[in-house]
Structure formats: C-alpha cells, structure tokens
Amino acid sequence: MGRQTPLFKLHQELGARIVDFGGWDMPVQYSSQIGEHHAVRRAAGVFDVSQMCVIDLKGARVRPFLRSLLANDVDKLTRPGKAIYSCMLDESGGVLDDLIVYYLSDSWFRVVVNAGTRDKDLAWIRRHAREFDVAVLERAELAMLAIQGPEARAKAAKLLSRVGAATALELDTFVGREIEGWFVARTGYTGEDGFEVMLPASDAERVWRELNSLGVASCGLGARDTLRLEAGMNLYGNDMDEKTHPFESGLAWTVAMEPRDRAFIGRAALEAVKAQGPSRKLVGLLLEDRGVLRSHQKVMVAEAGEGEITSGTFSPTLERSIAFARVPAATGAQVQVDIRGKLLNARVVKPPFVRFGQALVR
C-alpha cells in the first residue's frame, strides 16, 4: 500500500480504480477515462493533486536563492501572487524536476514539485538553501484540488463568499492568492481555464462533494494525462529527466539565458549545448495510420536516424493518436513509428494539439 491523500476514502466511495502513482494510491479513473476527459474540455472536472509537494521558502535572500536554483528567472515575477513554470537543473543541465514557483512576498516564495521527486527535490533545495539562509518548509498538511474546464472557475467560485468569489474570478492567468483560508491559483495542467486550490486537508472532502453537486465531474489521473498531452505539456519522468536537458525537451522557452550574468545551476552545461546546437529535439506527432502511439516506441526518421516516443496516447478530442517524441534535430515533417513491428506514418506537428477545447492540429 502506498501513501494516501486526505481524499483517498472518498475516491474509493466514488468507485475509483486506484493505482500506484509515484508511491501514492491515486484514482486513475472513476467511470470512463474518456468521459472524464470530455467533461474537462466541455464543462468542468476536479482532480485530486494532493500528492504534489508544496514547499514554502522563506528568508530575506529567497529571491537570489531561487535565481541561482532555477533555470527560469524569478526576477520576471514583479507582482505578488504571480507564478512561473521552471525546470530545476543539476550541474550537467539534466532536469531534476519541473515546478511552479509563486512569488508571495519579498521574503516568501512557494514552489510546487512533483510527488515522485519529492525526497530528491527537498534534499536538493535544502542543500542549496543553506548558503542563502532560506528556510524550507514542506506544507504536507495542505490538500490540493485542480478544478479545470471552461465552467470550472465559475463553479468553484460558488464555494466562496460573494467577496471571495469576486476576488477569485479577478485572478489573472498564472496568479494565485490567499482567499478565505485557501490559496487559489489560476493555473492548471489541462489546457483549459481553471483553478488549482491548496486548502486545509480537513476541507477537501466537503469541497469535492460540493463541486460534484454543482456538476463538476470527478476526474482521475488517466484523464489528467490525456488532457496534458493534448495541451502540449511535458510530464516529468516521461518527457524529460536527469538524463535530458531542457533544450532537447521542448523546454527552451522556460530557460532564461538572459541576463547573461545570472549564474544558475546548470547554466554552464546549457551554454555548451547551445554553442554546439542540441543534437535532439522534442516534437509532437500525429499518427496518420490507425493505432496508438505509446512511450518507448521507436521512431524512424529518414536520413536523420532514430528517436523514441516519450509520451503517447489516444487523443479523445482529436480521436486519433498523438505523442511527444525525442528525435534527431534534423527531423523534418514526417516520421515512421515502429508499432509491434509495423512501420506506421506520423506527421510532425507543433504542440499544443488542443487548447481551450479547440483542436489546433488537423
């Protein structure tokens, strides 16, 4: 048996199929994975993401600490509540984890890291925080719900007071703030609008049931994976890890190489990669033949070599199979994928595949 979130008993009561996810017993689906996927694209769904690790960083030098720790530059954060997405790299430029960091005050930032990398991340962060005198506080007592979909914000706001709801509905994209004891952020991992809410574990079950009664569907990790892949969002451990760097993981946009005098961990290694030009890249694939792309299938690229699918699935929105693949940098518009010994045709496309309910590739 793995670790359980404060909502575990409710998931069981709701008939979820439970699977191991990074050491946690998590709901993969309640009734139909495709049904849950469409609920988020078309209306609203709620996910238990309490397995994710919330860490508060406090200290007078927390900003310079994060400017050293992260590949993206927290100096882009000028307004309290604003967040950015970043990789945390090791000295060789390998990705230790991807995370969201919120700027709450000049002495308080909050990061949210993946469940499967929790221990490694905490050790790494603590080790580097010492020289900046930054306190590292895990907020394990918080539950986290992701409420996602075109109707998600309006429905979630109904759980707040009139004033609280107005405040929540005014939040800009990638901004979070404390509202009536909850930390409400307009973020997500589905390609739809919505909130991620950190709240006391004791509130979580009541909130979930109220969301259900407002027509917000219970959604599992299965739908979360198809939604994020359609949305062109990487999954740590699949699409990047310590053996890959951001430039070959479709994450160059998250690395702030400017200003040039910012010395962050992994910078020297990335400078070297940049000077040479990355040998591989992460691309989107759309399968043209019938079948389903899956991670680790081999990708054949004419005159350029071979690559590998890092994440693949059937896209419920497009009703075709889509994937991310790491391929030689010279890969053009067309590849073939080896599925059980058959070479099937796939087209190289630029993710995202779907955003705000709309198909972006044909």
Add this chain to the structure above:
Amino acid sequence: MSKVPADLKYTKTHEWLRTLPDGSIEIGITDHAQQALGDLVFVEVPEAGRAIKAGEPCAVVESVKAASDVYSPVTGEVTAGNPRLAGEPEVVNTDAYGGGWLMRVRPTPGGAAAALMSPAEYEKLQQEEGH
C-alpha cells in the same frame, strides 16, 4: 460485477469462446477484461486465412491507457476478423459477448488448445484475482 454467460467457455487470460453451428469458434474478451482495460480506442484483429496456434497472440486491444495482447485459445485458421471493430472499438466495451467478438477460427482437428474453463471456474478465477 462482471457478466459471465453460462453458454460460453473461458480462458485464464480472459478470452471467451463460443462454438458456432458450423463448428467454428468465435472468440472475444470477457466483460471482466474490458472493464479492466477501460475505454477501448483501437482493436486489431487477424485477417481471414491466417493460421494461428493456441497460446499465440492473435489480436490486440488498446484502451486509452494500455495495449493488451489477446491469445488464441485454439489452433486453426481464422475465418473472419470482426470488421466492425476498426471503426467502433468501443463495441467491445458495450457488448463484449455479442457485437464485440474479435475473430472466428476453424479449429484444426486434433490441434492443440488452451485449457478451457467453465463459467463457474472463470467466476472463481475472477474472485481469486481480487476483482
């Protein structure tokens, strides 16, 4: 609770078998198997004329989550793959024992066959597997 029709035979790898009037055998996956797989999105069935051996993978069923092989319980020649499943793989979810059949096989007389289970034995297997 999954359905286990009384007039079929079963395998421990969750296929069902129905003997048709002409002596050929219709094969599919059980209700239990389709529930475990979840929403099916792709099914690959063998073509008519293909010779298959008992215990050999002969079809593939893929849900959003994962791909699974289907093993032939008998040795023989495929007389038909279910053509409907190319466009409507979800029929395996909604009608596992009817419209969701995967293939029909004319068994080779005296050919090897997998150990088959009665409905009662198959129900017991499901319970033992804890589902």
